[in-house]
Amino acid sequence: MTAPSPFVDLAELIPDLQLDLRYYGSDNFIGAPVDGYETHRAWLTEPAAQALARAQRQLRRFDLSLKLFDAYRPQRAVDHFIRWCDTPCDPALKALYYPSLDKRDLFGEGYLNRRSTHSRGSTVDLTIASTDAGTELDMGTRFDFFGPESWLDCDSISPQARANRLLLQKVMTAEGFIPFHHEWWHFTLRDEPFPDTCFDIPIA
């Protein structure tokens, strides 16, 4: 299904892009589907989608693929995260995703944003996986692990995981994306077309 303007449906533009859209289902840090993700599809603005297509083209040459966790994020999803911060803590999810933090501090510490770059439509959360089985490269932490182990300059992860992170940075920055210091998986297009707009169109 074609995405509404100004978005491009990534499965249509990049058919071999692997999609594991964590906020559509419950396999995420809040343990539930997130508001605004009504179908397992991912949207980006045209220039961000084209840049992602180029990055995928680079990796294909090595039998590797990008695996996408999130792209455009409606503002109502961010509002869901904000409400979740004021609900009782689930110890099992805390142990997996933010073991050393109180969930109410995730915004102040920079791991969540009340006005997320994702809502501007040119930001992605992603990793690298094999093209055959979709096995993810070891990046040292799980996606959405909120702690210093996910920072770009963390040196307590294995040399292989550091090399894998560097490969992801190299492929993404070569195509115009800027990495985010606190989260190895998060990249924003440098010349994004809507730097001041937070969209709230549900992904349906």
Ligand SMILES: C[C@@H](N)C(=O)N[C@H](C)C(=O)O
């Ligand atoms: C929640 C995480 N995947 C993320 O995208 N964090 C950044 C800081 C954001 O919320 O914009």
Ligand SMILES: [Zn+2]
């Ligand atoms: Zn992100």
